[in-house]
Amino acid sequence: MLTGLTLTEARAGLEARKFSARELAQAHLDAIGRLNTQLNAYITVLPEQDVLAAADAADARYTKGEARLMDGLPVGVKDLFCTKGVKTTAASKMLANFVPPYESSVTARLLDAGSVFLGKTNLDEFAMGSANITSAFGSVLNPWRRQGDDAALVPGGSSGGSAAAVAAGLALAATGTDTGGSIRQPAAFCGIVGLKPTYGRCSRWGTIAFASSLDQAGPMTRSVADAGLMLEAMAGFDEKDSTSSNRPVPAFSKAVGKSVKGLRVGIPAEYRAPGMPEEIAKMWEQGIAWLREAGCEVVDVSLPHTKYGLATYYIIAPAECSSNLARYDGIRFGERKDAATLDGVYERTRAEGFGPEVRNRILMGTYVLSAGYYDAYYLKAQKVRTLIKRDFVQAFEQVDVLLTPTAPSAAFAQGENMDDPVQMYLNDIFTVPASMAGVPALSVPVGLDSKGLPLGLQIIGRHFDEETVLSVGGALEAAAGFAHKPTLHAEAGV
Amino acid sequence: MSYVIEGKTGSWEIVVGLEVHAQIVSKSKLFSGASTTFGAEPNSQVSLVDAAFPGMLPVINKECVAQAVRTGLGLNARIYLESRFDRKNYFYADLPQGYQISQFAHPIVGEGTIDIELSNGEIRKIGITRLHMEQDAGKLIHDQDPTKSMVDLNRSGVALMEIVSEPDIREPEEAGAYLRKLRQILRYLGTCDGNMEEGSMRADVNVSVRKAGEPFRTRCEIKNVNSIRFVMQAIEVEAARQVEIWESGGEVDQETRLFDPARGETRTMRSKEDAHDYRYFPDPDLLPLVIEQAWVDELKAALPELPDAKRARFQSEYGIPFYDAGVLVAEQSVADFYETVAKGRDGKLAVSWVTGDLFAALNRTGKTIETSPVSADALGKMLDLIADGTINGKIAKEVFEDMVETGEGPEAIVEKKGLRQVTDTGVIDAAIESVMTKHADKVAEYRSGKDKLFGFFVGQVMKETKGKANPALVNGALKSKLDA
Numbered sequence: 001m002l003t004g005l006t007l008t009e010a011r012a013g014l015e016a017r018k019f020s021a022r023e024l025a026q027a028h029l030d031a032i033g034r035l036n037t038q039l040n041a042y043i044t045v046l047p048e049q050d051v052l053a054a055a056d057a058a059d060a061r062y063t064k065g066e067a068r069l070m071d072g073l074p075v076g077v078k079d080l081f082c083t084k085g086v087k088t089t090a091a092s093k094m095l096a097n098f099v100p101p102y103e104s105s106v107t108a109r110l111l112d113a114g115s116v117f118l119g120k121t122n123l124d125e126f127a128m129g130s131a132n133i134t135s136a137f138g139s140v141l142n143p144w145r146r147q148g149d150d151a152a153l154v155p156g157g158s159s160g161g162s163a164a165a166v167a168a169g170l171a172l173a174a175t176g177t178d179t180g181g182s183i184r185q186p187a188a189f190c191g192i193v194g195l196k197p198t199y200g201r202c203s204r205w206g207t208i209a210f211a212s213s214l215d216q217a218g219p220m221t222r223s224v225a226d227a228g229l230m231l232e233a234m235a236g237f238d239e240k241d242s243t244s245s246n247r248p249v250p251a252f253s254k255a256v257g258k259s260v261k262g263l264r265v266g267i268p269a270e271y272r273a274p275g276m277p278e279e280i281a282k283m284w285e286q287g288i289a290w291l292r293e294a295g296c297e298v299v300d301v302s303l304p305h306t307k308y309g310l311a312t313y314y315i316i317a318p319a320e321c322s323s324n325l326a327r328y329d330g331i332r333f334g335e336r337k338d339a340a341t342l343d344g345v346y347e348r349t350r351a352e353g354f355g356p357e358v359r360n361r362i363l364m365g366t367y368v369l370s371a372g373y374y375d376a377y378y379l380k381a382q383k384v385r386t387l388i389k390r391d392f393v394q395a396f397e398q399v400d401v402l403l404t405p406t407a408p409s410a411a412f413a414q415g416e417n418m419d420d421p422v423q424m425y426l427n428d429i430f431t432v433p434a435s436m437a438g439v440p441a442l443s444v445p446v447g448l449d450s451k452g453l454p455l456g457l458q459i460i461g462r463h464f465d466e467e468t469v470l471s472v473g474g475a476l477e478a479a480a481g482f483a484h485k486p487t488l489h490a491e492a493g494v
Numbered sequence: 495m496s497y498v499i500e501g502k503t504g505s506w507e508i509v510v511g512l513e514v515h516a517q518i519v520s521k522s523k524l525f526s527g528a529s530t531t532f533g534a535e536p537n538s539q540v541s542l543v544d545a546a547f548p549g550m551l552p553v554i555n556k557e558c559v560a561q562a563v564r565t566g567l568g569l570n571a572r573i574y575l576e577s578r579f580d581r582k583n584y585f586y587a588d589l590p591q592g593y594q595i596s597q598f599a600h601p602i603v604g605e606g607t608i609d610i611e612l613s614n615g616e617i618r619k620i621g622i623t624r625l626h627m628e629q630d631a632g633k634l635i636h637d638q639d640p641t642k643s644m645v646d647l648n649r650s651g652v653a654l655m656e657i658v659s660e661p662d663i664r665e666p667e668e669a670g671a672y673l674r675k676l677r678q679i680l681r682y683l684g685t686c687d688g689n690m691e692e693g694s695m696r697a698d699v700n701v702s703v704r705k706a707g708e709p710f711r712t713r714c715e716i717k718n719v720n721s722i723r724f725v726m727q728a729i730e731v732e733a734a735r736q737v738e739i740w741e742s743g744g745e746v747d748q749e750t751r752l753f754d755p756a757r758g759e760t761r762t763m764r765s766k767e768d769a770h771d772y773r774y775f776p777d778p779d780l781l782p783l784v785i786e787q788a789w790v791d792e793l794k795a796a797l798p799e800l801p802d803a804k805r806a807r808f809q810s811e812y813g814i815p816f817y818d819a820g821v822l823v824a825e826q827s828v829a830d831f832y833e834t835v836a837k838g839r840d841g842k843l844a845v846s847w848v849t850g851d852l853f854a855a856l857n858r859t860g861k862t863i864e865t866s867p868v869s870a871d872a873l874g875k876m877l878d879l880i881a882d883g884t885i886n887g888k889i890a891k892e893v894f895e896d897m898v899e900t901g902e903g904p905e906a907i908v909e910k911k912g913l914r915q916v917t918d919t920g921v922i923d924a925a926i927e928s929v930m931t932k933h934a935d936k937v938a939e940y941r942s943g944k945d946k947l948f949g950f951f952v953g954q955v956m957k958e959t960k961g962k963a964n965p966a967l968v969n970g971a972l973k974s975k976l977d978a
Contacts (some may be wrong), residue, residue, distance in 0.1 A: 082549045095548065102542060104549060206549040213778035241551050242780050320778055323581050326592020327546040331645070346585050369583070369773035378775060 002027040003169035003490035007073050007226040008253075010172055014062055014072045021062070021072025024172075025055035025116050028074045031490035032118065032170050035143075038488065041155075041165040043079045043137045044087050045119035054116045061114065070233045071114030076165045076174035079120035080127055081107045081217070082206040086117075090208045091125045091135035094334040094353040104206025105238045106175065106217045113233035118171055122161030125355045126325065127182055127210040130427040132160025133414060134357040142190060142411050143168040143486035147452040151413040156186030156427075162220045163190035169490030173221040173230055177207060179214045180313050181407075181431025184443035187220055188406035188456025191445040191484060193473070194220045195227040196431075198464045199438035200245035202231075203238030209324040211317040212243075214435050224444060224473040228252035231466065247464055255467040256474035261295030263472060266399035270306035271430060273408065279449045280405045287403055287446055287457040290479035291472065299399050303391040308384045309433040314425060315368050315381035316436075321358075322365025328353065360421065385436050392437040396462045401472050404430050406443040406456035430458060440466045442473045446480040454484065497665030499703065501737045506703045508733040509710055510663035511623075512725075514676060516655045516686035517630070517694035518561045524629050524653035525552030525595065532692055536635075536646040544651040546590035551779050554579075558653040559785065560793055561685040562602050562627050565655055567794050568683045569622050571606025575787060577626075579780045583773040587645055588632035596656075598774045601626035602783065608659075608679070609802060610671040611820065620672050621660030630654050655686065661700065661710065666726035673697065673722045678801050682826050696720050699753075701732045703740065711736075712746045716753050716760055728753035732760045804829055812841025821849055827863045834870035839877050847873060851891070855898045868897045876904035888961055889913050916963045919971065925958040926951075926968075926975050940976055951976065 002024050005013065013019055029048055036042050051074075058072030082088045082100035089095045103111070111117070124134040131154035132140040140160040142153035144167070155164040159176030163186035166174050176183035178196035187194025195218045202217040209215060219230035232253055237246040267288060272281070292298050330336035330349030337348035354362070368377035395402065408429055417424045434441040440463075443456040457476060461469035485491070499506040523530060526543035543550045566573050580598040603625035610618050632650035634643045657676065663669050677688035677695060688695050697720075702713035716732060719725045732753075736746045750764040764770075799807070801823045808819040808829075822845065823829045836844035852873065856866060876893060879885045885893060885908060896907045908914055916922060929951060930937050940947040955968050 082547075088548070090548070098548065100547070100549075102547070204549075205551050208548040209779075211778070240553060242553055243778075319775060323583050323593050323773070323775070326583060326585065327548070327590060329585060329592060331587050332545065332590060333548070342587060343585070366773065369775055371771045371773075374773075374775070 001169075001491045003031045005172060006223045007070070007172050007221060007229050008223065010073055011071075011229075014058075015067060017062065021055035021058040021116060022052055024072060025051050025074050025118070027490075028118055028169075028171060031168075035168055035170060035488060035490065039141045039143060039164050039168055039170070040138050041121055041140055041161040041168065041170055042076065042119040043089055043091065043122050043135075043161070046086065046117060051116060051118060058114050058116060068112070068114035069229065070110060072116060073114070073172055074116045074118050075110065075230075076118050076121040076162055076171035077107055078123055078159055078162050078175050078177055080123060080177050080208045081175060082208065083107055083117070083120065086120065088120065088208070089137065090127070091123045091137055092328075092354065092358070093136045094328040095208075096136070096335075098333065100206070102206060105203035105240065106207065106234050108206075109236060110175070110233055115233070121159070121165050121171075121174055124158035124160065125358050126208065126321070127158040127177055127179060127215075128321070128357050128361055129157040130181070130185060130424055131155075131412070131414070131417070132157040132186070133418070134355050136355060139414060140164050141488075143488035144191065144411060144453055145487040149451070153411040153413050153453070154189070156189035156407070156411065158182040158186075159194070159220060160186045163187055163192060163194070166190070166192045166220050166222060167486050168488050173219060173226055175217060175234070176220045177210075177215055177217050178431075178435065179210050179216075179317060180435045181428040183218045183220060184431045184441060184456070184458060185407045185427055187443040188445065188454065189411040191454030191482065191486065192220060192222055193224055193227050193442070193444055193477075194218065195231060195442045195466070195469075196434065196440060197231055197235060197466055198245070198440045200243055201235045201440070201464070201466070203236070203241040203244045205238055205240040205244075209320075211320040212324060213320060214317060216435075224442070224470055224477045225253060225256040227442065227473075228255050228466075228470045245464065250467055252466055252470060255470035258471040258474075259295070260291070260472050260475045263296045263401065263468065264399040265291050265296045265298050265472065266301035266395055266402045267298060268301050268303045268306065268395070268402055268404060270303050271404045273429065276405070277409060279410075280408060280455065283447055283455045284403070284405050284457065287476060290476060291403065294475040294479060296472070296475075301395045301399055301402070303388075303395055303433065305384060305387045305391050306433055309388055309436055310425060310429050312381045312384045312388065313428065313432040313436060314364070315377050316385060318361040318365030319369050319378050320365065322362045322369065325354075325358070325362060388433055389437040392433070392439050392460070400461070400468050402460040403472075404458045404460065406430060406458040410449045410451070410453035410455055434458075434460045439463055440469050442469050444473045444476050444480070445482045446476060447482065448484055454482070497667070499733055499737050501741050503741050504705060506733070506737050507706055508664060508729065509661050509702045509704060509713070510669055510729055511661035511700040512659045512663065512669060512672060513698040513700070514657045514659075514673070515696050515698070516565075516657060516680055516688070518558050518627070518653040518655055519685055519687060520555060520557045520561060520653055522555055522557075523651040524555055524558050524627060526651050528651065530652050532694070534648055536644070536648060538648065540647040540650065544590065544647055546592070552595060552777075554780065554783060555653065558627060559602070559783065561653075562625065562655055563785070563790055563793050564683050564797060565657070565680065565685045566603030566606065566625055567790075567797055568679050568685075568800055569603070569606035569608060569625065569657070571622055571625065572604035573790050574600065574602055574604060575785050575790070576600070577602040577783045579777045579783065580774045581777045584770050586631070587643065588634050588650070590632065590647065590650060594629050594631065595777055595780070596628035597626035599776075600782075608672060608675055610668060610675045612667060612671060618668065620662045620668070623658040623660050625655055625657045628654050628656060661702075666729045669699070669729055670722050670726045673725060675801075678824065682798055682800050684798070690720050690722070693720065697725050699725055699728055699732075701729055701736070702746070703733050703736045711740070712748050714746065714749055714751050714760070716751050717763060719753050724753060724755050727755065727758065728760060731758055735760065808832075808841075812836050812844070814841050814845045818845045818849060825863065831863050831866070831870045835874045835877065837874075839874060839881065843877060843880070847877065847894075851894055855894075859898065867901050868894070872897060872903055879904055879908060883915055883917060883964055884908060885913055885915050886962075886965055889915065913962065916959050917967060919967060921959065922955070922963055922967055922971050925955050925963065926972055929954045929958060930975065937976065948972070948976070
């Protein structure tokens with residue numbers, strides 16, 4: 001089945017002309033046609049003729065022997081990346097009708113590499129959420145079901161649409177963005193691979209900002225090798241983003257399969273959070289055992305400031321978002337709500353245009369930056385962030401990578417964790433520290449829990465050392481041999 | 495004695511500090527490639543960054559940084575090799591991002607000084623606290639529609655320097671002198687055109703009053719004053735207002751005020767309670783701005799000569815008085831004009847022609863030094879004609895007027911009008927003979943001791959030669975003839 005391939009397999013099939021890019025694209029459009037109403041993974045599906053035209057162009061390049069890195073591979077694009085001439089909403093009413101006249105740097109690179117875009121995937125509004133329930137265009141459904149239970153599960157967030165699409169066969173791969181775990185946690189919840197690269201690896205230009213010092217684009221795929229391949233296409237210096245790195249982009253796709261013998265894997269003591277479900281702890285132990293078998297040396301390490309990670313994150317990210325989202329004021333963006341005064345226009349437009357989670361975070365961010373509170377919150381948080389970053393740098397003097405669970409639980413049901421925002425924020429507890437430090441981190445699906453839901457482990461590496469992360473991820477993937485499919489997927493019942 | 499306000503309870507001193515917003519001369523904006531040309535069609539010079547489209551990011555314009563560094567160097571100020579950009583958050587329709595990118599905590603330029611000259615010739619040093627770069631906002635236009643305001647984003651994102659002075663200013667005149675001097679330096683450096691009418695330079699004025707020896711009292715900030723004259727007026731009326739409040743037992747509130755030149759008063763714009771909380775924080779889209787000392791040195795080496803240095807050099811190199819040198823360097827174009835005229839010639843003669851006859855002619859014809867009908871080269875040639883005796887000073891006035899009139903060169907005019915000075919001693923001797931014959935009685939008087947008559951004879955000989963005789967030759971020949 002064409003919708004069940006990895007990028008690497010599909011690329012080889014296209015190269016060998018076993019099938020055409022048009023067939024591949026058509027299979028995905030059909031799958032979207034069958035399943036998207038249920039999953040709500042895409043906000044916008046591109047017009048069929050546009051998708052097929054892109055596929056035909058890819059086929060022509062294959063015929064001429066000029067195929068590129070991602071040629072003819074159908075992918076979904078998180079609806080946070082501006083795409084020229086294609087509506088880009090950030091899953092917000094504010095941008096419900098926004099059609100950018102420009103292409104984000106990351107998607108432009110993917111297009112240059114020959115990718116065929118299928119559509120724009122759903123997400124939490126402005127990428128704020130861990131369950132993909134804050135989208136103005138409806139929640140995304142996780143294609144997985146608990147055994148013997150029909151409860152609708154969340155796909156994780158904020159890149160929930162991308163994760164669900166990749167898991168269910170509605171795209172071979174998809175782009176995500178990760179601010180505090182938005183690639184890794186939904187990847188874990190949906191049983192796929194998600195990589196948050198080093199901050200600065202992928203340009204942020206043209207990606208709608210949530211928290212500028214944390215936002216980083218990355219691939220969401222079905223294999224670790226695919227993550228390397230797609231990152232290779234996405235990454236690279238961009239003079240339009242002052243925070244993008246001008247380091248050369250290695251051939252990430254070649255990192256998988258390298259021996260991990262002798263690599264030192266750190267197990268951070270502080271991640272053994274009290275109340276961690278036993279199944280998660282067990283899976284972690286299993287992961288440690290697999291890597292030890294693969295020849296890695298396992299070392300206990302300490303990241304003493306981990307416990308402040310979440311609190312610090314929920315000061316810095318909202319602070320930046322409160323400023324980044326100020327531009328959606330009804331003057332140029334958003335449906336303007338008339339009022340007697342300019343302030344009234346702002347108040348009404350923003351109260352009605354943003355959903356409750358976004359409003360919460362803007363309020364928190366505004367508060368922590370306010371005169372009299374700045375030092376106690378924002379400044380203190382920045383100092384703690386420096387300490388968190390130092391924790392990682394020091395740990396990486398002893399070890400090559402860290403291994404942790406990706407999330408403290410498997411996917412939960414819609415409606416769960418909804419009363420208490422703090423409970424919801426705890427989903428990010430293992431993913432946030434790497435975001436704060438700016439280091440690369442990968443989630444790999446390694447098994448199912450007792451209810452049949454996927455669990456992921458996270459590999460965290462040194463700044464700009466995605467290659468080692470991918471190598472270790474590859475080893476873990478090989479050992480785990482995760483081949484389970486979700487209840488809802490393109491190949492089921494066809 | 496310095497400026498004081500005599501109140502009912504005694505004398506009050508004023509304390510003033512200025513924040514000058516100077517638009518940086520650069521082709522493109524501080525963080526985008528859009529053009530900065532003044533007067534373009536509304537919203538024709540707006541990039542996606544300036545209009546704050548989603549996902550757009552600022553990228554610093556190196557030329558603007560260079561201009562800020564040059565300005566800092568010109569103000570004898572400390573240059574910080576590492577500075578930062580912060581966001582100043584507030585909502586307004588002319589501010590698409592919802593924040594202004596500015597340098598709040600770590601400016602690029604620190605403490606410096608400016609020497610100002612007062613009308614009595616006294617020189618005072620005014621401290622500069624800092625200079626930082628920031629983005630300008632757009633412009634709201636309220637008079638196009640009865641119910642709507644229009645937004646023009648051409649100015650949105652244009653680079654500004656905010657130059658903050660110490661509260662060292664003690665009289666309105668000093669504030670005027672400070673602004674003029676600052677503008678002069680900026681223009682010399684080419685970092686700001688200093689054009690207050692077009693808004694490329696505007697001042698926020700901080701005013702407080704106190705009795706001698708007291709610590710500072712509460713200050714008020716008068717926003718966006720757009721001419722030097724208004725700044726001086728605003729200080730005067732604001733200081734008087736504050737004295738009245740204090741003397742009637744009240745308290746001056748710290749607030750932001752506006753100056754209304756038509757009514758000659760300041761009034762509240764925002765009280766302290768309504769003051770914005772700008773929620774400054776470091777802009778996460780921009781890395782700290784790090785520059786190299788070597789680059790600063792390079793910029794320093796390439797700086798033009800600044801007014802104070804030029805004035806001193808003019809004084810020593812051309813032997814002209816301090817005052818005259820000051821007049822010449824007030825505008826760089828005048829200084830350059832003068833220097834072309836004076837180079838290799840009599841500097842004192844040059845200054846009297848430039849600041850005397852030339853200025854008068856420009857004034858009369860409504861022209862500027864840039865559009866002067868007499869070029870510096872032409873005026874120089876005319877001075878050469880005086881020096882080599884082709885014409886004398888009196889004839890030169892006539893030649894100059896003709897140059898102003900026709901734009902022709904001095905040689906051509908001298909030839910055309912036959913104004914060449916008479917140096918032929920035969921002609922001069924003949925004229926002397928004629929005069930002595932005509933005025934034989936006066937000759938006798940002179941010879942009997944009435945020396946004062948010498949001037950009379952010179953005048954008569956000049957008249958006889960229609961003013962063209964070389965005065966020195968006339969003097970010599972006349973003396974020997976009369977004394978014979």
